[in-house]
Amino acid sequence: MNNDPLAHSSSRESLGVLLGLVRTEIVRAMEAEIAAKGLELRFTQFLILKRLAKLGPMGATELARSVELDGGAMTRQLDQLESRGYLRRCPHEQDRRALRIELTAEGDALWQQLTNCNERVLKAAQRSLNATERKHLHDYLERVLHALRNKN
Amino acid sequence: MNNDPLAHSSSRESLGVLLGLVRTEIVRAMEAEIAAKGLELRFTQFLILKRLAKLGPMGATELARSVELDGGAMTRQLDQLESRGYLRRCPHEQDRRALRIELTAEGDALWQQLTNCNERVLKAAQRSLNATERKHLHDYLERVLHALRNKN
């Protein structure tokens, strides 16, 4: 199976590569968990549902920004998720350009199932870190993100 | 204006999302640095050159695995980089199926320029972390990666 000579030599990976590797594995694990429940959802779609479930209805642009997705790509994801009945595009009351994306009851129910997957994967991923270390990891990542976004 | 309620509330991002955000920013920053030098290279291509520069000639499959890229995608990247004169596909001496990908002198020269970019971006990204914290961040990420790859 895995005779990859690099499997244990990632010690000198640069941060950019290492982040990519970890993220790829998390996405893989999440999609595997979702598939194991007989559901068909990509990680991106999972994120969209999660946002809507946690933050409530919002515009497509706002939603796109919040999952760091291109606006055009968002339109197509919404097409899919809407056609499968998980969300609705309602007209925005004040702004006729904008939409108000909201979960349907089905979308809500779906999220109930997904929230387990999410927690299970994150727990497994961080199982070798204690509570303090988890906090630190999160904290460091946020500081790195902030540093990158405010380069001056 | 920016009335995005998420701009400063990434504190509750899940690990998967946060990793994605950080990685995206690093890739963006790297590509910006490269473009600022008048060079045209994507992050993936940068990684390929880096591997070859650091580890020397190797097969396409090995190279693909080492940057976590699909074999088919690797073929096409090699096409591009070879046609631009940065690397060569030599026949493997013992195995006639395999290739021996090696940097040309031009590829080597290119890497000399890129190594700056790499260091500058990583330094900027981690500028708010001290040496110990950087080590910890790296260590945590590797432990998470390991946990994900050995899920049992």
Place this chain on the structure above:
DNA sequence: CACACATATTTGCCTTGACAAATATATTTT
């Protein structure tokens, strides 16, 4: 009001990368 400009969404086009099939060559089994 008329105009310029900004924003929300959609659509078209293009590149990237995943997956699977094809091809060529090695390795192992019988």
Place this chain on the structure above:
DNA sequence: AAAATATATTTGTCAAGGCAAATATGTGTG
């Protein structure tokens, strides 16, 4: 050695996402 199997590379096909243009609507300025 022939057959089965494994590996390296290439190619075809497809979905995802970035970018730019198109459209519709909102906002500000003279």
